[in-house]
Amino acid sequence: MPRHRLACAAVIVTSLAGGCADHRPSQATPAAAASDDAPISGRQVVLVVHGMSCPLCANNVDKTLGAVPGVAGVTVDMGSGRATVTLDGVTPVTRGQLSKAVDKSGFSLKTIEVP
Amino acid sequence: MTPFSVSIARFTGAAAPVLLACVPAWAQEATNTPAATQPAAGHLAVRERLQYVALSDDPSPADREIDKFVATTTLAYGLRRDLSATLEMPLAYVSVDSPGADEREFGINDLSLSLKFRPFQADLGPVDSVRLAFVGGVEIPSGDGDLSSHSWDPFAGAVFTAIIGRHGFNQSLSYKFNTGGDEFTMRPGDGREDALRYDTAYLVRVDPASYTAETTAALYATLELNGLYETGGDNEALLGPGLLYEASTFAAEATIGWPVIQDVDERPETDLTVTLGLRLLF
Numbered sequence: 001m002p003r004h005r006l007a008c009a010a011v012i013v014t015s016l017a018g019g020c021a022d023h024r025p026s027q028a029t030p031a032a033a034a035s036d037d038a039p040i041s042g043r044q045v046v047l048v049v050h051g052m053s054c055p056l057c058a059n060n061v062d063k064t065l066g067a068v069p070g071v072a073g074v075t076v077d078m079g080s081g082r083a084t085v086t087l088d089g090v091t092p093v094t095r096g097q098l099s100k101a102v103d104k105s106g107f108s109l110k111t112i113e114v115p
Numbered sequence: 116m117t118p119f120s121v122s123i124a125r126f127t128g129a130a131a132p133v134l135l136a137c138v139p140a141w142a143q144e145a146t147n148t149p150a151a152t153q154p155a156a157g158h159l160a161v162r163e164r165l166q167y168v169a170l171s172d173d174p175s176p177a178d179r180e181i182d183k184f185v186a187t188t189t190l191a192y193g194l195r196r197d198l199s200a201t202l203e204m205p206l207a208y209v210s211v212d213s214p215g216a217d218e219r220e221f222g223i224n225d226l227s228l229s230l231k232f233r234p235f236q237a238d239l240g241p242v243d244s245v246r247l248a249f250v251g252g253v254e255i256p257s258g259d260g261d262l263s264s265h266s267w268d269p270f271a272g273a274v275f276t277a278i279i280g281r282h283g284f285n286q287s288l289s290y291k292f293n294t295g296g297d298e299f300t301m302r303p304g305d306g307r308e309d310a311l312r313y314d315t316a317y318l319v320r321v322d323p324a325s326y327t328a329e330t331t332a333a334l335y336a337t338l339e340l341n342g343l344y345e346t347g348g349d350n351e352a353l354l355g356p357g358l359l360y361e362a363s364t365f366a367a368e369a370t371i372g373w374p375v376i377q378d379v380d381e382r383p384e385t386d387l388t389v390t391l392g393l394r395l396l397f
Contacts, residue, residue, distance in 0.1 A: 051238030053278040054143045055332055056396055059363040060155040078326035081241025105155040106196050108238035 039092035042114050047083040047098060051107040052076070064105035068097050081110075143278055145316035145337040146357050146370040146390050149287040151248035151276040153199035153231055154191050154396065162189040164392040170301060170383035173213075181301050181383055182210040185224065197234065201252070203227040207262050209301070222259030224302075228252050229270075239279075242326065246276045250289065264305045266295025272312070283318035283335070300382050308347040308381070315340045318359065332362040341372060351385060352376035368392040 047065075052058045058076040061083055065074045070091030076083045083102075087093050095112050102109040144150035146164070154160040163186065170181040187205040194200055205224035211217065229252025237245045254268040272289030289312045296307040304310035316339045323330055337359055342352035357370025372388040 048241075050241055051236070051244040053242045053244055053283070055330065055361050055363045056366060056394075057143075057152075059396060060158065062363070063158065064155050075328070077328035078330050079241065079328065104157070104196055106153065106193070106236075108236075 037094050037096055039094055040087065040114055043087050043089055044115055045085045045087065045093075045098065046113040046115065047085060047102060048110040048113070049076075049081050049083055049102055049107050050110055052078055052081060054078075057107065060105045061102060061107055064101045065098065068093060068101050070097075143276075143283050143318060143335070143359075143361070145285060145318055145339050145359065146368045146392055147341045147355075147372070147388075148285050148314040148316035148339050149250065149274045149289075150283075150285045150316075151231075151233055151246035151274045153233065153248070154193035156193045156195050158193050158396065160191045160394065160396050162191070162392065162394045163187070164189070164390055166388060166390040168388050169386040170303075171386055172379075173383040174380055175383075177211075177213045177215065179301065179383060180212045183301070184208045191231075197232060197236070199231050201227075201229045201231060203229075209262065211301070220259075220261060222262050223257060224262045225258045225264055225268075225305075226255045228255060231274075242278065242280060244276070244278050248274045248276075250274060254291070256295075261297075261301070264293065264296045264300070264302070266293065268293050268295070268305075281320040281324065283316075283320075285314070285316040285318075287312070287314040289314075303351065303382060303385060304343050304345065306345060306347070306382055308345040308349070310346070311344045313340075313342040313344065313352075332360065335359040335361070337368075337370060339370065339372065340375075342376065345381070347381050349379045349381050350376060351379050353385060353388060355388070357390075364396050366392075366394040368394075 049061055052061060058078050062074045062076050065071055065083060065085055070087055070093035071085055072088040073086040074083060098112060099109055144152060166185045168183040173179040185205050185207045187203055189201060189203045191199050191201045204226055207224050209220045229250055231248050231250045233246055233248040235247040251271040256263055256265045256267060268291055270289055270291035272287060274287040277284045291304065291310045293307060293309050296305055300306040316337060318335045318337045320333055321336050322334045337357040340352055340354050344350045352375055353372035354375040355370050355372030357368060359366060359368045370390050374385055377384055
């Protein structure tokens, strides 16, 4: 019996160790690094987000961005990974706030474009 | 009648009253196989699963034939981007037929509390993602009578998920240290021996073939292999197809499983499982 336990534990430990080797969470995206605290001047921002593989994932991003003060609406195109954020023009919104919201939703922000 | 058709008949005969008695996000996750996905930080996902399990060929002196309905409510809360907490609350109705006496039992099974930590995530494209998560938790002896193992049983494991285009693959391994349990238990994996669960799932997006700006829902076909190896030597794996419909705030799923590997001596064998599920994202 103990041999069975050890064998099973070894399988799990090996798979965990192999999975962790040389990998780090992809949190430091270029867009995140470029974020700043200056308010965005336009009324629309396009965020390119990677990893939204299903409608529930897109809704995660939609809800988290929609909760940022100053965001009036969000539409997500899952095919291109583009999340178009409409600002209310009253409350200032920064790139940093949008970047943080995407990070919180669990996906990877690649770029922030202000048309 | 084949054992399979007997099981179907048992299911349809017993399902109606239980379905009426039950109330009802895990993105791109097959019904019975975990995935390395979790709710966003601060978000709550609720999942309700109703599973029918037919068990027979009981090695115990009671020679039981068991029909079991388990309604499992799962709450998952995103603590951080890469960390979530999950509480599973199963409610069971069990019908046991044996030559000596028939029994019916209704009550709570053991609760399960766990944490899922995702240290690796590579989002390779708008849709494509590869992730690895570790899961650890404990089953709490909160159940009633025969529905509980009456022991605190810790478990730990890992889940790997790869989603490339229309195709998704999940592989999960989880080892449970059973600190108590009954002889000839009617709950697979809940006996006196430790249990290793090995689950594999393949999902293919049937519709739409490609996502567009108008996409708000998707339909997946799934194929799962759900195995359980117990350190006493018992080994059982169920194979089954399923369907998963995912919209932006909910998902509905249905799957069936029947044994393809069955080397079981210390508990009744599983003849069939049928699972229906609903997931809600708040």
